[in-house]
Amino acid sequence: MLGIGLVNMLVALDQTVVSTALPSIVAELHGFEYYAWIASAYLLASVVTVPVFGRLGDYFGRKRFVIAAVITFTVASVLCGVANDMLFLVIARGLQGVGGGMMVGTAFASIPDLFPDPRARVRWQVVMAAAYGIGTAAGPSLGGWMSEHLGWRSTFLINLPVGAAALYFIWAHLPSFQRPHEGEVKIDWLGAGLVAAVLGGLQAFIEAVPKDGLTAGNVTLAVCVVVGAIALFVCEKRATHPIIPLDLFKDSQLVTLFTLGMLSGFVMFSLIFFAPLLLQGGFGLSPQQAGLLATPIAACIALGSVLNTRIVIHMKKPTRILSIGFGLLLFASIGIAFANADTPHLWLELPMAAVGVGLGFILNNL
Known part of the structure; x- marks a missing residue:
């Protein structure tokens, strides 16, 4: 579980550390037209690989794929760190996305194998939550500090020690579960x-x-x-065995969930990847200052998740927590949209914190 927790931290650290470093990367390598692709290449590759490797893990056991995922992700991080132009970086980010998708599809799916009893599983989920919380909370400020003092390449190379530790624990301690199956492997x-x-x-x-x-x-x-x-x-x-089961879309409640998930993801990724660009490129702040100002987004997702569990159980209509969450996202988006270079930093941090708390309310309940 410590190894899987470190895998979780790898994914969280990568997204938040790199987002703060992106303006510095563009300034050195040029090629602003590839800015969004640095995020999109990762996400596209992971979207496709999660279900593919999830199914392969069902057939052949997960351990070998978790090990392959950590190695792929770490090697791709090195390639990102040595990139000399934006196109090469985008391709390396795509490879990183393959590793990230393999991790999500296999490492996280190992938890039910390890703990068939749901009550024991819930107790161990704290390892996952803590690892993700540390990764997301530390990411923006760490990324800003490293970009400013060690150069943006260090924000990718930080994955090496975390990946090496994850690889050791998984290699040494993750059991090889292999489920019995009949027939050929069918993947779409x-x-x-x-x-x-x-x-x-x-x-x-x-x-x-x-x-x-x-x-x-x-x-x-x-x-x-x-x-x-x-x-x-x-x-x-x-x-x-479709990769997108169309039967799911016949359920109107699920379609509502998918729509809310898409809308919350739209706001989340827009702010995580473009708020640092606004703060550095638009307002002229240093990477370290921008990282500190963006930290409340990541840190308050964990805070919102904790508050959510305390609040939602006392609500007569629990779905109202989603309305509160989206209300916070709306308030935050308006606050950031109308900010300028002279806006006091406190008035920038408040909407950033509102984004985090709002996402903490939304993501858990969806």
Whole structure:
């Protein structure tokens, strides 16, 4: 569990440390057009690999994939740290996303194997929560300090000692559970490829239109995305083990949950990756100052999660906690949107904290 907790910390540290370093990376390597891709390449790769390796872990046991995930993630971190241009960095981030997706799909799925009793499992979840809390809370300020004093490359290389420790504990202590199964391994490879192509194409279209307008190339790209989405729909209807089970969308309550999850993710990733850019590029703050100001987002997610468990059990209508959470996100977004270089730092930290508390209320309950 200590090894799995360190894996969790790797994922949390990487997202929050790198987001604070991004403006420094762009300043040195140039290529601002790739700014969003540094986040998107990671997320796209992990979205596709989570279900694929989750299923492979079901068939062949999880330990070998957890070990492969840590090695892949750590090697990719080194490649990110030695990148000499933005395109290479984006490709390395994609490889890192593969490692991150393998981790989520296999390391976290090992917990029910280790603790079949739900009550014992809940007690051990504190290791996961603590590791994630330390990673997210320390990430922004650590990333800012390292960028300013050690250079942005150090924000990727910090994954090496954490990855080495995680690898040791998992290699030495994670049991090899292998579930009995019959028949061949069925994985929706075509569906996984189409998901990556459609989401990647959509991202490229969103990036290209504000820059070049509706050129013939961009219209062709939009048509390809639509055709890819239709092909994905047909593929998932026919697949025996679809990567996106379409039956889920017949349940209106689940569709509501998916929509709320998408909206909260939209706000969360926008602020985690673009608030440091606003603070450094827009307001002229140093990476260390920007990291300190962005820290309340990460730290208050943990605080919101703790408060949530105390509040929600006493509410007559527990779903109201979601309304409060989204209200806090709205307040925070307005506060940050109307801030400027002369805004006192306290008035920047308050909306950042509101984002964290709001996400703590939303993510746990969704």
